[in-house]
Structures are given as structure tokens and as C-alpha cells.
Amino acid sequence: MNGLVHLLPLTVLLPITAGALAPALFHRRGTACWIWALAAALLSLAAGIGLWRELYSGATISYPLGGWPPPYGIELVFDGVAALIPVLGALAVLILVASRRYVEATVPASRQSLFYALILINLGGMNGFVAAADLFNLFVWMEVFSISAYALVALARGPVAALAALKYLLVGAVSSLLVLLAVALLHAQTGSLNMGDVAGLLAAAEAPGASALALGCLVVGFLVKAAIFPLHFWLPDAHASAPSPVSALLSGLVVKMGIVGLVRTRMLFAEADVVPLLMPDTLLLWLGVIAILAGAVLAMVQRELKLMLAYSTVANMGYIALGLGLAAPAAVSGALAHTVYHATIKTGLFLTAGAVLLGTGLSRVDDLRGLGQRMPLTSGALVLGLLAATGIPPTAGFVGKWQIAIGALQAGRPWVIGVILAGALLTLGWAIRVINSLFFRPPARARVITAREAPASLLVPALLLALLAVSGGLFGAVLLGLVEPLALEFVGGGHGH
Amino acid sequence: MVILFAIGLYVVLTKQNLVKKIIGLNIMETAVFGLIVTSGMVTGGSPPLLGQGLEPPYASPIAHALVLTGIVVALSVTALALVLIIRVKAECGSIELDELLEPDE
Numbered sequence: 093m094n095g096l097v098h099l100l101p102l103t104v105l106l107p108i109t110a111g112a113l114a115p116a117l118f119h120r121r122g123t124a125c126w127i128w129a130l131a132a133a134l135l136s137l138a139a140g141i142g143l144w145r146e147l148y149s150g151a152t153i154s155y156p157l158g159g160w161p162p163p164y165g166i167e168l169v170f171d172g173v174a175a176l177i178p179v180l181g182a183l184a185v186l187i188l189v190a191s192r193r194y195v196e197a198t199v200p201a202s203r204q205s206l207f208y209a210l211i212l213i214n215l216g217g218m219n220g221f222v223a224a225a226d227l228f229n230l231f232v233w234m235e236v237f238s239i240s241a242y243a244l245v246a247l248a249r250g251p252v253a254a255l256a257a258l259k260y261l262l263v264g265a266v267s268s269l270l271v272l273l274a275v276a277l278l279h280a281q282t283g284s285l286n287m288g289d290v291a292g293l294l295a296a297a298e299a300p301g302a303s304a305l306a307l308g309c310l311v312v313g314f315l316v317k318a319a320i321f322p323l324h325f326w327l328p329d330a331h332a333s334a335p336s337p338v339s340a341l342l343s344g345l346v347v348k349m350g351i352v353g354l355v356r357t358r359m360l361f362a363e364a365d366v367v368p369l370l371m372p373d374t375l376l377l378w379l380g381v382i383a384i385l386a387g388a389v390l391a392m393v394q395r396e397l398k399l400m401l402a403y404s405t406v407a408n409m410g411y412i413a414l415g416l417g418l419a420a421p422a423a424v425s426g427a428l429a430h431t432v433y434h435a436t437i438k439t440g441l442f443l444t445a446g447a448v449l450l451g452t453g454l455s456r457v458d459d460l461r462g463l464g465q466r467m468p469l470t471s472g473a474l475v476l477g478l479l480a481a482t483g484i485p486p487t488a489g490f491v492g493k494w495q496i497a498i499g500a501l502q503a504g505r506p507w508v509i510g511v512i513l514a515g516a517l518l519t520l521g522w523a524i525r526v527i528n529s530l531f532f533r534p535p536a537r538a539r540v541i542t543a544r545e546a547p548a549s550l551l552v553p554a555l556l557l558a559l560l561a562v563s564g565g566l567f568g569a570v571l572l573g574l575v576e577p578l579a580l581e582f583v584g585g586g587h588g589h
Numbered sequence: 590m591v592i593l594f595a596i597g598l599y600v601v602l603t604k605q606n607l608v609k610k611i612i613g614l615n616i617m618e619t620a621v622f623g624l625i626v627t628s629g630m631v632t633g634g635s636p637p638l639l640g641q642g643l644e645p646p647y648a649s650p651i652a653h654a655l656v657l658t659g660i661v662v663a664l665s666v667t668a669l670a671l672v673l674i675i676r677v678k679a680e681c682g683s684i685e686l687d688e689l690l691e692p693d694e
Contacts, residue, residue, distance in 0.1 A: 239666060242669060254681075255689060257673055265670075268662075273624070
């Protein structure tokens, strides 16, 4: 164990500590707090990159907290799943950079430090969640990022935000309780909480029924967190009414935690091999198919830009669920790659939507006619992001969908390709409506005519993410190479496929 | 415990009053905590800190630590929910969900 190992708890504790201190140190000093938050997120990102380089030069990194060895102590691991930490860190840094002007304009001075504090705590919670190798810690970190997410939604002004946050809280709390119930059942059966240990002991457990119940609770709980249709109903309101940088954080990163939970659950139960996994896989497959179509259709009928983007998240989570449910190597690596790519695309899109909202104060697509002439860079970033979301090659959205289609052939379900294509075409349908409205229609609103280009601090992250989203497909082979070991591990454990 | 959990879930899903929903959530939480505590009794174990030679039965301290953490989490969720309900009441004038969702308001 060399010194680099200590970076792992640092990626979790640093943002949380910095976040907890921020309101005390920087009350009413928004800019100073912003620098503090950015520094903390950058350090966490640097630690994540250091760990990531270590992972790809050697073996999995494991850190026993407090020096107590697993299975008695709490263990953090940096494995294929936890390799998301640098991605989370990088996107969080961009979101923080973009937040500054948005927060100055929309959040009262007395609450600005709370905004940054909650974002940092959210980041720390997510880092802890992906690195947790202990079931109860999984629950605790999940609550850390969930509760901070509820509070972040509530930071927006207006009656809709408070109600949306409350709805999000109720649904989120019930799903968290299902996860806790599953943890309780597994603990009662095995007397252990460490995931590897539980998987080993579960095979000898006396009541397979309780294991099946635990699996069911975990799957449903994480399906809610991942907003897989029909458990998505909390998402559009929460994501659309939150402040735009928060929408980017929630839609880009926080919903992906549900997927991480599903991956961890399936790997645990595949290793234990007590419950047949065919049923949850089939469930994921079908829910994914329905989510792709329903999400795309619902996005089409929306009028508000942010609601469209929120329903597009529902559709994209469907792609990821579909890929995991197919349980073929190509489909799973496609789903994992799409998790990273969709995080990039959707963060960029919501930041761009924030820039539009900040510049014009308008959110309905029909009101935004002719914005392409006034805010060419912002509109351009929006168009690039939308094209990437439809999955036209060589954009980032293409790689995951292509891989899932190949996986569908491997799994002997060629009809899935039709669903993937239909989803892409429907997405193209509403994307074209937005593009048409922005560039090819005369302005209808005075505020569009007087609008000026968004500030650089918002524009640069949005453009960077848009360019990444469009060119992401070119690095597809690299990313697929990175997720492939995890995909093989994910599939390898399953039997009977 | 299962019955308590079911009652809580029923309350959360069916009651229109937001405060009642939070109470339902708390009932669910209590059910899960109860389940964890009952699983803490291990026959034939030995206490980790006091050493050998003591009379059974013993309770596993891990289960209690879990419940303690769980209670802290549940408390913060409840507190946040109540604050949000106050805000909903102040801004929308009602905490009955069916009234809030009527299109006229």
C-alpha cells in the first residue's frame, strides 16, 4: 500500500469538509466562496485522476477506513465502477465554473454560500457512493447526495420548485428506505455488510426468499434513483424547476448513481449466485424499451426547453437500462459508455439552457425564436448538444447506442435495434423543432431581440462540453476499451444467458 | 415489521396531506429500524469488547450502530421535508396535494 491510496478517502472527505465549512467561512461572500468551492472540486478531481492512473497501471485499490481490515472495517475501493470519480469531478468543476454568474443573478447573497456548499457535499456523496464497498455505506452516501439534491432543487425560487423538491424528497426517501430494507435483510442473513463478504456468505444462507426480496428492493430502489420509466415521474419537475447548474448536476450526474447502484447490485448477486438474474435483466430490458419510447414522445410534446431536456434524460436512462438488461458484453459496455457520454451531453445541454434562461428570461421554445442571431455561440452549443443527444455519428451519443445495438444482436434480440432507431428518430424530431425555432424563425419576443451573448464563465464550459459531446464518438474506442473489463466482469458473473 | 412497513407505504401513497405523508414515511423508517434491531440477536456469539465469560444472550452492536445512523438520516430527511412543507404552505396556501394540483390555482 503506497501513499497514493490515501487519495481515495480524500476524494470523498475533501468536498464534504469544504462544503460543510463553506457557509461558516464565506457567509455573504459569494465570489470568495466560489473560489473555495472550485479549489476543493479541483483538488478532488486531481486526487481522482491520480487514483485513475494508479488503477490503469496496476490492480484495484482498496482502502480500509481507520485501519480496520475488511470484512469488519469499512472498505472503500477504486475499481472499474469507481473510475467514474474523475468524470464526476471534471463535470462538477465545469458546473461550478458555470454556476458563478448564474448564482449571482438568481440566488440571494445570503444563500450563495449554501448553494456551493450543497454542490460540494453532493459531489462528495457521489464519490463516496461509487467507491463504497460496504452495503451500509452505500446507503449512507446515497442519502448524502440525495438529501443535498433535494435541498438544491429547493434553492430555486417560486412555488413550483418547493413542491417539486418535496415530491423528489418523498419519492427519493421511499426508494432509499427500500434500499435500507434490502441492506437489513442481507445483514440479517449473512451478518456482514462488506459486499464481497456478503456475496460469499449469501450462497450458504438459509432463506433464498429473503435474498430474492432484498434483490427486488435494491432493484426497485435504484430504478427510482435512476428515474427509469415508469418510476421517472419525480424527475421532470425536479430537474426543470431547479436552478440550471443544479439541473445539469442532477440530470448529468445524480441520476447516474442509480445505474451505479444497479451495477453494484447485479455484480453482488451474480457472485452470490442464489437468485436467478434473468428476471431483473428482463425487467430492465423491457423498462428500458418503454422508457426510450415514452421519454422521447413526452419530450416531443413539451413546450419548455428544460422539460424537453428532462424527458430526454428519461429516454437516455432507458437506453442505459436496456443495455444493462441485455446482459451481452457489447451492450453492457455500450450502456456504461453511454453513462459517461450522456453525463457529458446532458450537463452541457442544461448549462446551455441556463445561459439561454439567464440571457432572455424565457424558457418556452416558441418564445426563443430567432435567438440564433442574438446569442450565436449559446445557440450553437445547444444545437451541437442536441445533435449529440440524437446520436448522429460521430457524436458522443452514437457510440453507446451502436454498441447496445450490437449487443442486441449478440443477445439474439434484433428487434431492439428498431426501438433504438425509433428513439433516435423521435429525439431528432424534437431537436429539429428546437433548432428550427432558434435559427430559422424571426424573433417573436422583445427580450430575444435585446438579448446579449452569455457571460464567458457560462459560455466556455457549455461550449467545451458541446464540443466534447459532438467529437466524443471519435474517442469511442478509447472509452470502450476502458469500460470493457467492467462489462466483462458484469456479464461474466451471470449464469444462464 | 412488514405490516408497519406496508402501513407506512400505504399512507405515503394515498394520503393527500403532505404532513401525513411525512408521518407515513416515518412509520416506514421505524419498521426498517425495528427489523434491523431484531436481526441483531445472535445466538452463540460473544461480545466483541467485554471478552469471554459473560452470560448470553448478547446483541450485535453493529445493528445498533446501523439504526443510530439510520435515525440521524431519517431525522434530517424529516426536518428538510417539514421546512419544504412550510414553504409550500407559504407560497401556495395549502398543504393538501389535491388542492395544490388543481389547475385553477
